[in-house]
Amino acid sequence: MITAHTKFDFTSMAAEYDRCNHLFSLGIDHLWRKKLVRAVYPYPHQRILDLCTGTGDVVYSFLKHSPVQNITGADISESMIDLAQKKQIRFSGKRWLNNKNVVWRMADAAQTGLDMESFDIVTCAFGIRNIPNRTAALSEIHRILKLKGKLCILEFSLPANPLLRFPYNFYLNRIMPLLGKWVIGDKEPLRYLAQSIGGWHTEVDFSNELAGAGFKLIRKTSLTGGVVTLWLAVKN
Numbered sequence: 001m002i003t004a005h006t007k008f009d010f011t012s013m014a015a016e017y018d019r020c021n022h023l024f025s026l027g028i029d030h031l032w033r034k035k036l037v038r039a040v041y042p043y044p045h046q047r048i049l050d051l052c053t054g055t056g057d058v059v060y061s062f063l064k065h066s067p068v069q070n071i072t073g074a075d076i077s078e079s080m081i082d083l084a085q086k087k088q089i090r091f092s093g094k095r096w097l098n099n100k101n102v103v104w105r106m107a108d109a110a111q112t113g114l115d116m117e118s119f120d121i122v123t124c125a126f127g128i129r130n131i132p133n134r135t136a137a138l139s140e141i142h143r144i145l146k147l148k149g150k151l152c153i154l155e156f157s158l159p160a161n162p163l164l165r166f167p168y169n170f171y172l173n174r175i176m177p178l179l180g181k182w183v184i185g186d187k188e189p190l191r192y193l194a195q196s197i198g199g200w201h202t203e204v205d206f207s208n209e210l211a212g213a214g215f216k217l218i219r220k221t222s223l224t225g226g227v228v229t230l231w232l233a234v235k236n
């Protein structure tokens with residue numbers, strides 16, 4: 001049963017996911033995904049896997065902002081994959097989608113069923129925090145990546161500067177759940193977001209986890225004052 005391996009079932013808010021994402025990040029989420037694409041900048045022939053792909057925005061960012069030809073988007077939620085596919089239909093006719101090989105599949109990041117050493121690049125944006133068995137997911141990513149293959153992770157974090165952290169925490173914990181109630185009629189998804197970001201930031205030493213899974217950290221970059229962190233690592 002693959003739906004057991006997630007901390008929050010995004011199926012319940014799939015239809016509203018994009019709207020919330022763009023609204024609550026004030027539209028900056030597109031720039032964060034573009035930074036991820038630039039960080040791994042692929043050659044046209046390289047094979048890319050985007051895990052926890054959701055509605056596919058990282059996949060579409062690669063197609064728009066890089067020469068990649070082959071890309072797979074995988075997610076544990078069927079509803080999210082459906083939306084990603086519907087977007088592809090909406091985008092058909094766009095020049096950046098011409099002659100590109102895009103594959104969508106339902107898969108648990110901790111057990112993808114994909115072939116060993118079959119990808120040059122694996123990415124995961126705002127997903128790793130939601131996977132309960134991160135050790136298994138990192139070891140699975142290590143298995144499916146080719147030697148020296150790149151792993152790039154984007155995840156929410158908290159600003160180091162207290163002058164930014166205090167207002168950001170207030171926005172995250174107080175304002176966002178209220179906006180959630182107003183926009184999608186439910187505070188819960190935004191409460192989960194705030195709690196999971198706080199827990200992830202304070203309790204997880206992700207650089208160390210990457211090393212433990214056999215990755216060499218190339219760089220860790222804070223984006224937008226530390227609201228988001230980008231990790232770039234290679235398979236040793």
Ligand SMILES: C[S@@+](CC[C@H](N)C(=O)[O-])C[C@H]1O[C@@H](n2cnc3c(N)ncnc32)[C@H](O)[C@@H]1O
Binds near residue numbers: 009075080
């Ligand atoms: C916050 S969304 C991020 C979506 C997308 N990457 C983006 O940039 O907007 C997290 C996604 O991770 C997926 N997810 C959670 N646990 C997962 C797992 N164990 N394996 C694969 N996908 C998972 C959820 O279904 C959801 O679509």
